[in-house]
């Protein structure tokens with residue numbers, strides 16, 4: 321069976337982001353970009369399912385600017401078989417991405433679509449859910465274990481205070497949580513092999529999707545600066561301040 325994996329190019333998680341001086345967004349000029357960490361987990365899971373004989377082909381999809389090709393090459397170096405870039409310079413919001421993935425799912429007919437639970441840049445946590453609704457498929461979000469057997473997926477989900485296990489018929493959507501797996505290191509030979517794998521480019525219009533943003537960002541601001549601490553002379557003063565000033569005990 322075929323698996324589709326969505327991989328987003330985001331600001332690298334090690335970068336300390338700066339808000340643009342006019343408050344319209346985050347400055348991404350000259351900033352290191354990489355694959356959204358939850359999407360690396362998604363690709364790794366698809367590759368493990370392929371190694372386990374459950375998946376026969378892995379197609380990685382990324383939507384965005386031309387440089388998303390690098391993200392797709394990384395996915396292919398981890399083990400995806402081919403890549404599809406939906407090439408656009410438009411700002412893409414989750415609904416638009418979900419519609420693009422729906423159009424590609426109609427074309428590619430995968431039995432499984434794996435996405436990250438959220439993109440670390442916009443923290444939306446919406447795309448997988450919207451895609452499941454558009455396709456009318458079952459979805460298991462926040463997956464920490466995925467088993468494919470007898471035409472169904474059995475997925476253990478991380479929920480508040482524990483784990484929940486659900487079964488869903490294929491085709492299905494799975495979104496990955498942090499503990500699903502630890503992605504492998506990408507080796508140089510695999511980076512070289514990935515350069516030769518097929519990478520197709522399409523435009524949103526080729527898929528019949530209008531990606532016009534539906535939301536307008538009004539303002540982005542830095543978190544408030546932490547104020548300086550104070551020294552107390554003894555435990556009694558600390559307890560008194562916690563009780564009477566901070567009112568936390």
Ligand code: AMP
Nearest residue numbers: 326327383435436438439444445446447
């Ligand atoms: P979000 O709903 O934006 O938090 O993103 C959730 C997941 O949807 C990500 O982890 C990706 O798997 C997928 N996704 C979101 N945006 C894109 C994009 N532009 N290209 C490919 N996949 C995306």
